[in-house]
Amino acid sequence: MAAAPVHDTRGIVDPAGLLSRVRFRRHRPAEPLRRYVETYWFIDWDLPEPYVSHVVPHPSVNLTFQWDEDDGPPYAELTGVALGLYARRLTGRGRVCGAKFRPGGFRPYAPHHPVSHWTGRALPAGEVFPRATADLAAAIVGPAGDAARVAALDAFLLSLAAVPDPQADHAMALADRIRRDRSVHRVTAFAASQDMSARALQRLFSAYVGITPKWAVLRHRIHEALERAGRDGAVDWAALAAELGYADQAHLIRAFKATVGVPPTAYTAAR
Structure with missing residues (x-):
């Protein structure tokens, strides 16, 4: 195989x-x-x-x-x-x-x-x-x-007898959209685009994904920043922050350090 x-x-x-x-x-x-x-x-x-x-x-x-x-x-x-x-x-x-x-x-x-x-x-x-x-x-x-x-x-x-559940299918589709679509920055706007209230989206994610939709958005941002930091020799952190929906470069740096343990520049240098 x-x-x-x-x-x-x-x-x-x-x-x-x-x-x-x-x-x-x-x-x-x-x-x-x-x-x-x-x-x-x-x-x-x-x-x-x-x-x-x-x-x-x-x-x-x-x-x-x-x-x-x-x-x-x-x-x-x-x-x-x-x-x-x-x-x-x-x-x-x-x-x-x-x-x-x-x-x-x-x-x-x-x-x-x-x-x-x-x-x-x-x-x-x-x-x-x-x-x-x-x-x-x-x-x-x-x-x-x-x-x-x-x-x-x-x-x-x-x-194992998996129990088919249309709500699980819905949650999987929404979670996959958040993972793949880098334009998803705000939970309220995303919920509205799916004809849902933010509260309904939060309840669905708690029941079927285990976290909030905001947590998913923020985690995928960090995954992308981590991938860029490890792959690129020189990263334009201000441009990446804007691309990922952060208010500014400082917000991205704080989020990266809080999650990974070191600032992105130190991580890139160590690689």
């Missing part, structure tokens, strides 16, 4: 540093799952010394099956939308096989709670999906080849 090329490193802080230390691949899930599951992502590592990876998370719920030789047997974890910078210390040898749900796509698998119930939380996946046991985690991360891991992930997710 051929892995999807790693073109989009959006959200990864220092992607070159991470990708020089781990083997990172993406795979498409089985066709019936693609309505709700955006991608599978696999990471394998074998490190002579520890490395801490940092990610500015996307507005997605992730289901991961993990093995780290320093932490014992394989396990399954469900992670809601992480609001702050996510850090993971990698040591020795390990593997992660993750399923990233589309923003708005997790609720059909767990319809009894709004997705905001999971926001900011990481918990044993068995608390949500009783079949997500240590044995299942071993069956997913154990095979050496990606094809077997993908097949095991497909089999598990296909066994």
